[in-house]
Amino acid sequence: MRTGELLEVTVEKGIYRGLGLARVEGQALFVVRGLPGDRLRVRVSAIERGFVRATIDAVLEAGPHRRPAPCPYADSCGGCAYQELDYPAQLVLKEAVLRESLGRGGVVWTGAIPVHASPREGWRSRATLHVALSGAGLRLGLRGEASHRVVDLPRCLQLSEAMTGVVDGLRRSLEKRPGLATRVQDVRLLESGGAGRVVVGLDGELGPADAPQLLALQEGAPLAGLGARLGPPRNKRYVHLAGDDSVVSEVLGRRYRIHSESFFQGNRFLVEALARSVRDGVARGGRVLDLFSGVGLFALTLAEGADSVLGIEGNAQAVDDATFNAASAGLGHVRFRSGDVATTLATVPAERAERIVLDPPRSGAGVALMRAVAARSPESILYVSCDPPTLARDLKALEPSGYRLASLELFDLFPDTFHMESVAVLRRF
Ligand SMILES: C[S@@+](CC[C@H](N)C(=O)[O-])C[C@H]1O[C@@H](n2cnc3c(N)ncnc32)[C@H](O)[C@@H]1O
Numbered sequence: 001m002r003t004g005e006l007l008e009v010t011v012e013k014g015i016y017r018g019l020g021l022a023r024v025e026g027q028a029l030f031v032v033r034g035l036p037g038d039r040l041r042v043r044v045s046a047i048e049r050g051f052v053r054a055t056i057d058a059v060l061e062a063g064p065h066r067r068p069a070p071c072p073y074a075d076s077c078g079g080c081a082y083q084e085l086d087y088p089a090q091l092v093l094k095e096a097v098l099r100e101s102l103g104r105g106g107v108v109w110t111g112a113i114p115v116h117a118s119p120r121e122g123w124r125s126r127a128t129l130h131v132a133l134s135g136a137g138l139r140l141g142l143r144g145e146a147s148h149r150v151v152d153l154p155r156c157l158q159l160s161e162a163m164t165g166v167v168d169g170l171r172r173s174l175e176k177r178p179g180l181a182t183r184v185q186d187v188r189l190l191e192s193g194g195a196g197r198v199v200v201g202l203d204g205e206l207g208p209a210d211a212p213q214l215l216a217l218q219e220g221a222p223l224a225g226l227g228a229r230l231g232p233p234r235n236k237r238y239v240h241l242a243g244d245d246s247v248v249s250e251v252l253g254r255r256y257r258i259h260s261e262s263f264f265q266g267n268r269f270l271v272e273a274l275a276r277s278v279r280d281g282v283a284r285g286g287r288v289l290d291l292f293s294g295v296g297l298f299a300l301t302l303a304e305g306a307d308s309v310l311g312i313e314g315n316a317q318a319v320d321d322a323t324f325n326a327a328s329a330g331l332g333h334v335r336f337r338s339g340d341v342a343t344t345l346a347t348v349p350a351e352r353a354e355r356i357v358l359d360p361p362r363s364g365a366g367v368a369l370m371r372a373v374a375a376r377s378p379e380s381i382l383y384v385s386c387d388p389p390t391l392a393r394d395l396k397a398l399e400p401s402g403y404r405l406a407s408l409e410l411f412d413l414f415p416d417t418f419h420m421e422s423v424a425v426l427r428r429f
Pocket of ligand 1: 263264265292293294295296297298312313314315318339340341342359360361
């Protein structure tokens with residue numbers, strides 16, 4: 001087999017990262033956007049140790065759930081791996097990928113995985129778009145599949161009407177200011193729950209002297225607030241420029257202030273279901289440790305049933321939001337500490353009957369932190385994950401201490417993409 005070679009294959013199944021698995025004479029072939037049951041002519045694009053990567057040259061016979069992409073930019077845009085897979089089949093595929101990723105990591109789960117579906121359009125409550133300017137004009141959108149090239153998206157189905165209105169306005173403003181458009185690289189959008197207020201954060205090669213021009217970008221863009229990361233690459237500082245610097249979202253009756261620089265769950269339709277699952281997965285009583293606590297979504301959700309809650313979070317702005325959110329709700333027994341989770345946790349003496357919740361970024365918590373968590377002998381561990389392989393690695397690290405999966409749920413927070421969220425509850429058996 002060689003790069004550039006054309007082959008005819010049938011996709012056996014979908015695997016993580018939007019790939020379809022096919023085989024040629026026993027050799028595994030990972031086909032970008034290959035869907036289960038597809039008969040394809042593919043072109044070998046890379047040969048790595050153990051596997052070969054290929055792209056679709058032609059669909060010879062569509063798999064049973066292939067359908068026309070609802071988005072006209074699906075071919076070139078890398079934002080959605082599953083635009084061409086009907087939605088019920090996406091959910092089946094994601095459940096299988098989650099189960100299989102755990103199995104590959106040595107964590108066997110034969111129980112049910114309830115799957116929470118999302119409306120497929122307008123689900124994003126936050127998004128990062130990229131900007132590029134070339135002779136052909138301004139491009140504002142997402143990157144192409146396995147590429148750094150920005151694909152211009154006049155309309156993205158993931159975005160709400162309010163976000164789309166803001167993007168349209170920014171596009172016109174940037175087109176009028178090519179000098180600035182060459183240096184703005186990222187447009188981060190954050191939308192309030194319900195009210196459709198959009199706060200924008202800009203990033204790029206921008207300095208304090210750009211502030212007046214950046215302010216002018218607001219013209220015609222119905223945004224609620226604007227800020228930017230300014231300064232040299234290694235020493236950027238968020239500067240608030242106009243309007244609001246945060247939005248407010250309500251989840252299960254609690255209000256959250258979310259700064260433009262803080263993390264918040266990205267699917268407006270499923271955030272309540274996710275928070276409810278976390279609430280239901282943690283028994284009442286005892287102290288809750290909420291690791292990677294963001295603006296306090298799970299800490300506040302669990303406050304009512306807990307003797308006390310301590311959140312640990314590395315982003316000082318998010319800790320500020322979380323502290324404000326707990327105080328505004330009159331929750332004096334909910335506190336937050338700013339710092340790296342591993343080092344801060346080591347300074348917190350363990351208590352009896354602790355309940356530990358952790359929601360790390362995609363890279364996962366890591367084996368060392370999982371061992372530190374287990375060494376505290378918590379009553380239960382609830383792990384919210386956005387990456388099945390790192391979830392598998394981290395759950396496997398708990399096994400020697402006797403913690404095993406008790407339940408697993410999947411939340412399709414990112415429909416049409418290959419991403420998924422899961423909630424794993426572990427108890428000591
Ligand atoms: C997936 S988010 C979860 C936030 C929160 N649980 C929520 O649901 O909104 C992960 C959070 O971990 C924080 N973080 C990432 N690495 C960290 C570390 N090593 N120590 C502390 N916080 C970290 C990020 O700033 C982010 O707020």
